[in-house]
Amino acid sequence: MESNHQSAWVTRSLHSVWHPCTQMQHHETVPLIPVRRGQGAWLYDHEGRRYLDAISSWWVNLFGHANPRINAALKDQLDTLEHAMLAGFTHEPVIELSEKLSALTGHVLGHSFYASDGASAVEIALKMSFHAWRNHGKTDKQEFVCLQGSYHGETIGALAVTDVALFKDAYGPLLRAAQTVLSPDARQARDGETAADVARRAAADVERLFQQKADRIAAIIIEPLVQCATGMAMHDPLYLQLVRALCDRYAVHLILDEIAVGCGRTGTFFACEQAGIWPDFVCLSKGISGGYLPLSLVMTRDDIYQAFYSSDVRRGFLHSHSYTGNPLACRAALATLQIFADDDVLAANRIKAATLTAALQPLAQHRQVRNFRQQGMIWAFDAIDATPDFSRRFFATAVEHELLMRPIGSTVYLMPPYILDDAEIAGLAASTLTVFDQTMAG
Ligand SMILES: *Cc1c(COP(=O)(O)O)cnc(C)c1O
Numbered sequence: 001m002e003s004n005h006q007s008a009w010v011t012r013s014l015h016s017v018w019h020p021c022t023q024m025q026h027h028e029t030v031p032l033i034p035v036r037r038g039q040g041a042w043l044y045d046h047e048g049r050r051y052l053d054a055i056s057s058w059w060v061n062l063f064g065h066a067n068p069r070i071n072a073a074l075k076d077q078l079d080t081l082e083h084a085m086l087a088g089f090t091h092e093p094v095i096e097l098s099e100k101l102s103a104l105t106g107h108v109l110g111h112s113f114y115a116s117d118g119a120s121a122v123e124i125a126l127k128m129s130f131h132a133w134r135n136h137g138k139t140d141k142q143e144f145v146c147l148q149g150s151y152h153g154e155t156i157g158a159l160a161v162t163d164v165a166l167f168k169d170a171y172g173p174l175l176r177a178a179q180t181v182l183s184p185d186a187r188q189a190r191d192g193e194t195a196a197d198v199a200r201r202a203a204a205d206v207e208r209l210f211q212q213k214a215d216r217i218a219a220i221i222i223e224p225l226v227q228c229a230t231g232m233a234m235h236d237p238l239y240l241q242l243v244r245a246l247c248d249r250y251a252v253h254l255i256l257d258e259i260a261v262g263c264g265r266t267g268t269f270f271a272c273e274q275a276g277i278w279p280d281f282v283c284l285s286k287g288i289s290g291g292y293l294p295l296s297l298v299m300t301r302d303d304i305y306q307a308f309y310s311s312d313v314r315r316g317f318l319h320s321h322s323y324t325g326n327p328l329a330c331r332a333a334l335a336t337l338q339i340f341a342d343d344d345v346l347a348a349n350r351i352k353a354a355t356l357t358a359a360l361q362p363l364a365q366h367r368q369v370r371n372f373r374q375q376g377m378i379w380a381f382d383a384i385d386a387t388p389d390f391s392r393r394f395f396a397t398a399v400e401h402e403l404l405m406r407p408i409g410s411t412v413y414l415m416p417p418y419i420l421d422d423a424e425i426a427g428l429a430a431s432t433l434t435v436f437d438q439t440m441a442g
Pocket of ligand 1: 119120151228258260425
């Protein structure tokens with residue numbers, strides 16, 4: 001009876017829901033799991049089976065499902081103000097959130113512009129950069145630079161600065177070409193090279209491009225420290241320092257996409273703090289609402305804001321989304337920031353990270369594994385000689401072991417919520433090893 005219930009949900013979903021980032025035919029063999037409820041790090045299906053959400057439901061969940069503190073804040077907000085438009089009106093949650101985020105940047109990025117999803121934040125940063133230069137009379141600055149393997153979202157503008165062939169190639173004719181520069185991915189170190197050497201080499205590529213045509217470039221967009229969607233490619237923070245200096249020297253904006261790496265994921269609240277630099281624009285989304293509600297924003301400097309401040313309406317930034325600054329989403333974000341402060345989350349995560357890294361040593365040493373790497377609350381390794389369907393088979397094997405994990409190609413990664421206890425950490429490491437061995441054995 002229960003089981004029929006579960007398969008009925010699967011059938012109905014496959015008939016009516018077009019699932020994201022999915023070749024729907026694969027669901028003839030890959031399981032689709034109807035989630036009935038979530039609690040802490042676990043998702044439960046209709047048969048009561050549970051799955052440890054080891055990838056934070058696509059990197060958004062920070063403090064677990066059904067978090068009591070975030071739930072309480074949202075229930076209160078629901079009875080106060082669910083939504084109001086943000087043009088001509090403002091409200092307490094959006095003001096408090098903007099002030100708190102500004103403070104986290106030492107008020108360097110003191111102006112926050114809101115949207116709902118990550119791709120929209122990227123669109124906003126690109127448009128703002130171009131428009132800021134235009135308002136300064138630099139109308140030739142129309143091009144954008146991105147990194148090899150970059151991922152900044154799926155809308156037409158964001159896809160143009162994305163370099164993942166699988167997502168981009170079909171839409172090539174629709175996209176405005178961007179300049180692509182070398183990735184500082186530390187795995188590209190040649191014999192005797194350090195990660196810092198790779199960073200210097202990649203920064204030199206940026207300088208070559210800026211020397212040629214900085215007068216036509218508005219901005220370079222970078223996902224700092226970890227290029228997540230391309231397979232958790234990690235780089236030395238030196239790269240960000242070098243590019244920041246080049247952007248200053250050649251008058252190019254630096255956009256940092258911290259949609260995945262922000263909110264403590266790499267060990268500091270903003271990834272760029274580890275390089276000791278601030279960009280001209282930072283994009284946040286995913287974890288900022290604790291994984292509860294769609295919310296994204298772009299934070300920028302006062303000089304950029306001032307470039308739009310005028311009696312002329314057309315010099316203003318006339319961009320909007322219907323749900324811009326939604327009070328419920330902002331309130332979830334405020335509750336999330338409160339947990340960071342109350343629980344000293346960044347310090348607690350350092351201990352959790354060390355424990356999980358130690359527990360994953362059998363995989364780090366595994367003869368079928370290379371490039372085991374870790375940054376903050378992100379772990380990744382590459383399977384040697386993985387078959388083309390490795391990722392799908394790993395996912396299917398993982399669900400049999402109470403795990404939600406989706407490798408990227410042959411890269412297995414963990415991006416768990418920040419609330420795992422010692423038993424969950426030990427279980428996660430042990431199950432990942434079992435699932436890896438079973439998947440590799442075919
Ligand atoms: C997920 C992601 C995006 C896009 O965010 P959406 O909310 O999926 O549109 C952009 N950049 C990075 C680095 C991401 O990880």
